[in-house]
Amino acid sequence: MILLLRAAVPLFLSMVMGMAGTVVVTSVLGKHDTVTLAAFAVVTAVLNPAGAAVQGALRGLGPFVAPYREDPAGAVPIVRDARWLSLATGVAGALAVLCVPALASRTGVPGEVVREMGLLPVLLAVYLLVFASTGGASTILVALGRSGDVLWSNLAFGVVLSGLTATLVPAYGLTGVGVAWAVAGTVAAVVASLCLRRALGRPIGQARPRMSEIVGLAKVSIPLAGTVLIKFGVLGVVTFAASTTGTRDTAAHAVLTTLTGVMMMASLSVAQASVPEVARARDVAGARRANRTAALLAVAGTLVGAGLLLGLGERVLVLFSDDSAVRERVLALLPLMLLSSALDAAQAVQGIGLTALKRSAASLVYFAAGYGLLVLAAVPVARTWGITGLWVAMALANGLLVVLQGTGFHRHSAKVGSPAWVRPGTAVRGA
Template sequence: MIASSAGSLVDTALLGRQGATSLAAFAVTVAVFNPAVAAISGAMRGVMPFVAAKDDDPDGLLPVVRNGMWLGVCVGLLGALAVASVPLISRLSGVPDSTLDALGAFPYILACSALVTSIGATATSTLVGLGQGKLVMRAGLTGTAAAVVLSLILVGGIGPFDGLGLPGAGIAMVASSLTNATLAHIALRRSTVLAGRSLRLGRPHPREVIRLAGVGIPLAATVLIKFAVLGVLAIAVARISSDDAAVHSISVSLVNLMFTAAVAVGQATVPLAAKYVKTGDVPEVRRGVLAGVWVTCCAVFALGTLLVVLREPVTSLFTKNPGLQDDVLAMLPLVLVVVVTDAFQAVFGFGLIAIKRTVPSLVTFAACYGALALAAVPIAAAGGIHAVWATLACANALLVVGQAFFFHQRSGRLRAVEPEPATA
């Protein structure tokens, strides 16, 4: 996940060298593509606990995987439709004509990438649910490598080939998604309890697909709420000054890079805790999630320490402006607090995924981040960027309390036999 985050910066750097118009078109499309893909991934994480519950029963696991694939196709088509609507959304939003003209086929290429990503997410979620994280890593690293190499060739060009610019970036992203999805599905067919079994889609079972969606869709909605509110924060800070907007953008990039560790650890706790859900072993379920909290604490502490030690060279990667570098360095304490609180709430959120109760996460996010969105603009006007980030840290702290409370409450209701829907 960290490699993928770092690899995504390559297209930005290459397109930035080709001109502001191409970079603006890329940014406009990615502003829709990233939330769409995040929502798809969130929806597919809802499959993990169902997979973990059948990790030793290939006959029972097979229909779960097939219905999960149908769910992936459905959410993938919705995500692809959203990305393909970028030209219309941009025009209605007042994006300059020069940027609209530069879009070309890029949104439609990324729409294909979103659909392929949803198909790949079915396999990766299943592999994570089966505790096969190494197979996911291999597929992901290979896909990232393909994206970097193809971006260097197709965007920047090589030798007499001048490159394709923005369409080249889209092709590289599709190839990366296709590589990742293909390798993940091959690994699922060869290296798990499903080895030798056919994973064809077959006929969908609407009731079972809806059951999976009952866990996954609230996660997708939670992700969209988070993206939307962070967008509001960016606008609130941009109203202060362009320098503050730049500092905010760099700080968010640092948070996202470290937050991937929490997401990775959180996903790993799902099969660890979910295998005890079917037996109603509450202490072991809670022990698995608390283990995730401790590992996340260590990971974030290590990354945070590395950031503090290398703060000057790290900030210089984002800007050469000494004034902006100083402003980013001044933000580091708040950045670390935001990362830590966000990481802890994420792990408890994955604990709720493990017990198939994701609606409480949605409600908690809606309440905490809804209040944050309403307060962002007046707080930015009164206290500046530091006040905005302090408020974000408070919202995340409330999320930790809310997620931990609901996990403790709902895990305490577990029995040896779960209720059939088990979604709220």
């Protein structure tokens, strides 16, 4: 448990730093101009899922690198393969961001908002490509037991993004944000690459792509990216359903969703930190013990956050809304949101545990089943029971995922250490 905490705390702080930078951007743009903020919101509506999908794909590298913790230099061929895969996913994400203006024009976004985007989609596409060029450096560092190094790249990103945004936006608007994001991403990529070089103990160098090994990485990474896309897509449908219930309820749903994102940082950091421990387990008991410890820590972190929210209540919510009716609605739904978050934390650990076992395709199937039911129910539930019904539905969906992912992890982990079990990383050894 202590080892997991040591690995998870730097990851949690890294997420906080990343979120702090985006909060500063939103705040600066909100004070700059309403149309500018609206244009930024439209672009980031595509950037966020695209970036999360790229990041999700890169997280699939963990179980391949983890067996090399005692011999980091031996992981260099995998790191080279990972670069090719990450560049492919980065190009896909960048193309999606570049299409935002055309998509916005065809979906009825006001012309002044589309024109306000300017060079922002191009600059954010550059950012995604730069991020992808690191070849999943952060994931590799975590897998090698160097999660503390991940903090430095995210700290660099948050500080540079905040400083440049505050400096450039007054004069250049959204173009200033794009420049700030691209420069911050480049600085963070350089820091991450230097940390990775030090962790590996030798230059990464260049090599021709090994297609069979890259396909092996993709079989774990791409389903994980698909899981992220499903979650973002379904939550988007839920938000749309919430928007049909009334202005105040929509605002309350937005606040609850934001709080959920904050709550999930602890569980995601623990889940990511558990990947090397599960991947390196030599037997069934070891894999299940690491997964069980991570699940307990993730749920405990969520419960601590829940206690703080319930205790502070109004004093926290006033930061999100000046409307007392919205705050009252959020307070009334807070227990439901916290239940949904606790279940989400537990299922996330089980799902990432399946990734550590190189069974992310199974997790994708479970996610499609659980969230598929939610997307079918969202609009009818919102019309009948409002956002209260929506949050009940989300809690039920997350509860179903706990059962599906937990059962799946139990079934697949039963093969760890058996003669038929292929140790994570063995398929990609060799220079």
